[in-house]
Amino acid sequence: MSKKIAIIGGGIIGCLTAIKLKQSGFEVSVVDKHEIGKESSWAGAGILFPLMPWNYEPKVYELCKLASKFYENLSIKLYDSTGIDPEYKRTGMTLIPPYKKDDVIEWAKLQGIPFKETFFRNSESIYFPSIAQIRSPRLMRSIKLFMEKMEIKIIENMELAEIQDKEGVVKKWPTNKNSYIVADYYVITSGAWTSNLKDNYKSKIYPVRGQMIQYKASNLKIKNILYSNDFYILQRKDGVIIAGSTIEEVGFDETVTIDKKEALMRKAEALVPDLADVQVENHWAGFRPGTKQNIPFIQKDDDYENVFVNSGHFRYGLTMAPQSAEKLNEILIKSI
Ligand SMILES: Cc1cc2nc3c(=O)[nH]c(=O)nc-3n(C[C@H](O)[C@H](O)[C@H](O)COP(=O)(O)OP(=O)(O)OC[C@H]3O[C@@H](n4cnc5c(N)ncnc54)[C@H](O)[C@@H]3O)c2cc1C
Known part of the structure; x- marks a missing residue:
């Protein structure tokens, strides 16, 4: 009989981890405190590239580099x-000043990423044709259905609480409804809420x-x-244009604020002045699982x-x- 795995948190990380573990032969359930895919993964812009990889430790791009091809196949x-x-859609991305041209070009050459020096409204800029985007809410809706078809069990509106077992093995994981989730293995994929489950992640993972x-x-x-300058604009297939985003350490305050909306509009209209004549029809916020x-x-x-x-x-x-799910699968299989 196959071993049971409970995945705690059904964002993109939990869902792709669940699919990978199911493909490895485990019996998998995904438990979420609300609905699958409705938190950070829903809010995301869906740019399949770490915006400024040349400024980060190499590990960041290592985890990102296979994403575009993976999602191209998965989407089909x-x-x-x-x-x-x-x-x-591989729409490409135009990098508009300010940026350190030599650093960007050196990084792109080293990684073998195609690029072209060009102009954006009279500013020197760099175009990366291979960068792709995906529409996050649709991605999450389709993944949920896909998991059901794969016979991954989905348990929604079930919040897991802190572990009660004192020893080195969790036999049953308590929920906030006086019940338990019982599995052979558990994977915490609770995003920004991770330290509510295990307080050793406090101050390491934060909203x-x-x-x-x-x-x-x-x-x-x-x-x-x-x-440009930590701000992006992109267009979806049906013509809507999204722009973002802010980076705010305000705990789990989910309010959307007028001042930030106006600031985003100012930035968007500075890049694309014609947006001044278009109505903003939606404004939302999500909690990224922050790490240093x-x-x-x-x-x-x-x-x-x-x-x-x-x-x-x-x-x-x-x-x-995609890479994180691969890696977790490898670690789990090696350790059992
Ligand atoms: C505005 C914005 C723009 C972004 N743009 C991009 C982008 O363009 N490209 C990119 O790659 N990334 C982007 N991101 C980042 C990306 O969205 C997140 O890194 C990613 O969604 C994290 O996924 P996750 O599965 O860890 O978290 P989440 O999607 O937040 O999922 C965690 C899940 O765990 C559940 N959960 C939490 N606690 C419990 C519990 N105790 N019991 C049961 N369930 C629980 C939650 O309900 C939630 O569904 C963006 C994020 C934001 C907010």
Whole structure:
């Protein structure tokens, strides 16, 4: 009989980890305190690239580099199987000043990433044709259906509490409804909420709010992702344009604020002045699982033999999810 694994948290990290472990032959359940895929993974812009890899430790890009190809293939499978198109598209990205040109070009050459020096409204800029985007809410909706078809059990509106077992093996994991989730192995993929389950992640993984705005579809066309000074704009298939995002350490305060909305609009209109005539129709926030260097924890837990962690992907969890799932699967299989 196959061993049972409970995945705690059904964001993109939990879902891709669940799919990978199911493919490895385990019996897998995903438990979420609300609905699958409705937190940070829903809020994300879906750019499949770590915006400034040349500024990060190499490990960040290592975890990101296979994402685009992975999602290109996955999107085809998801569309075929669920009828929901996650809208993967290699739109390319234009990097607009300020940036350190020599650092960027040296990094791109070293990594073999195609690029072209060009102009964006009279500013020298660099175009990366291979960078892709995906529409996060559609991706998460289709993944949920796909998991159900794969016979991954989904348990929603079930919040897990702190572990009660004192010894090195968790026999049953308590929920906040006076019940237990029982499995052979547990994987914590609870994103920004990870330290609520195990307080050794306190101050290591913490919520970082990101606000985004969405402009109504209009005649305006933005062919590729525009990125400048930690701000981006991109267009979806149906013409809506999204812009973001803020980086705010305000705990779990999910309020969206007028001042940030206006600041995002000012930045968007500075890049694309015609946006001043388009209505902002949506404004939302999500909690990134923040970590100091954008480097997640993908490991066996320090205290319990049958508990694993895949959390803390901060700004690039959608991009890092495929490699992180691969890595967690490898670690889990090696250690049992
Ligand atoms: C505005 C914004 C823009 C972004 N843009 C991008 C981008 O363009 N590209 C990119 O790669 N990344 C982007 N990100 C980052 C990316 O969205 C996150 O890194 C990623 O979604 C993290 O995934 P996750 O599965 O760890 O977390 P989440 O998606 O937050 O999932 C965690 C899940 O765990 C559940 N949970 C928590 N505690 C419990 C518990 N006790 N019991 C049961 N369930 C629990 C939650 O309900 C939630 O569903 C962006 C994020 C934001 C906010």
